[in-house]
Amino acid sequence: MNKKTMVLPLLAACLLATGCASKKDLVNCQTENKELTRNYQDAKEQLAASKARVVSLEEQLAAQKELLAAQKKAYASLQNSLDKSLTNASQNNISIEKLVDQINESNQYIRHLVEVKSKSDSLNMVLTNNLTRSLSREEMKEVDVQVLKGVVYISLADNMLYRSGSYEINDRAAETLSKIAKIIKDYKDYDVLIEGNTDNVPVNASAASMKNIRNNxxxxxxxxxxxxxxxxxxxxxxxxxxxxxxxxxxxxxxNNSSDVARQRNRRTQIIITPKLDQFMDLIDKAPDAE
Incomplete structure (x- = not known):
């Protein structure tokens, strides 16, 4: 066998080994790319959840600022009353001791109102946290939970709740509704309003699923x-x-200017509020005088 004949098999073996190594590297790169893509998607979802939490906290902060402003206004009114009373005290022989007692009672009542408001806010925050913890990451993509001015709003997308072009509940909504129902049953002192909303596209009255439905x-x-x-x-x-x-x-x-916008408008809201009569009883019942 001459030298030229021996070199050719060796060269073929080298090329084959190089090809196998490159294919293995390619598979490893593809696997690593898939893992990085999954990690990136998870990070995006966590960031979205964090942003939603920040918005909720900002709204709570705004509500607390409104409450503080109301308290300052009430205090200024009381101070104004005190100033006027002190000015007229000498002329009308008003007892300073009685005036101070009245102011103390007013301050006590204001503290009572603040406590009632704080209790309501705390209950709503616990309710919201319990609800968001019970929902899965996938469910949270189609369920929006917010607290606005002491009221809990749970907004559900219509394509998650209903069969296409219908008002019948689909099977996919069962698990999410069961979790929301458990929270509702745990908070027995709250009333629940279910509010339907549509986009501005007229109903297709000729469709079989829309029979006897005149409009939105x-x-x-x-x-x-x-x-x-x-x-x-x-x-x-x-x-x-x-x-x-x-x-x-x-x-x-x-607005309803695009498919995405119209989809956002097609929603059902579950609105959870403290029972108004009980809340008013708490406000109307002044604390005992010290």
């Missing part, structure tokens, strides 16, 4: 009613605490 008013009311009945019949929520209502296309969160 009908559709929004029927969707809210479907959620109310599911909470009552499937998850055992006391119907005396539930109210169903529809706002049609007239309560949008954004």
């Amino acid at each position: 008013w009908d559709l929004s009311c029927l969707r809210a009613s479907s959620v109310v009945q599911a909470l009552q019949n499937q998850y055992g929520v006391d119907p005396k605490r539930l109210t169903a209502g529809g706002r049609g296309e007239y309560n949008p969160v954004t």
Whole structure:
């Protein structure tokens, strides 16, 4: 065998080994790329959740600032009353001791109102935290939870709740509604309003699923009613605490200029509020004089 004949097999073996190594490197790179992509997606979702939390905290801070401003205004009014009373005290023989007692009673009542408001805010915060912790990351993509002026708003996308072009609850919504129902049942002193909302696209009355539905008013009311009945019949929520209502296309969160915007407007809100009569009883019941 001559030298030229021996070199060719060796060269072929080298090329084959180089090809195998490159293919292995490519597979490793693809695997690493997939892992990095997953990590990047997780980071995006965590960032979105953190931003939502920041917005909620900013809203709570704004509410506390409003409360502080109201307290300052009440204090200024009391101070003004005191100044006027002191000015007229000598002329009208008003007892300074009695005036001080009245001011102390007023201050005590203001403290009572602040305590009531703080208690309500604390309960709402606990309710919101319990709800968000019970929902999965996937559910949180289609469920928005906010506290605005002492009221908890849970907004659910219509494509998560209903069958396409219908007001019937779909199977995919069952797990999420069951979690929300558990929170509602845990907070028995709260009333629940289910509010349906649509975009501004007219209802296709000729569609079989839209039979007897005249317009978006009908559709929004029927969707809210479907959620109310599911909470009552499937998850055992006391119907005396539930109210169903529809706002049609007239309560949008954004304009209807695009498919994405219209999708945001098609939503159902579960609005949880302290029972008004009980809250007013707390306010009306002045604390005992010290």
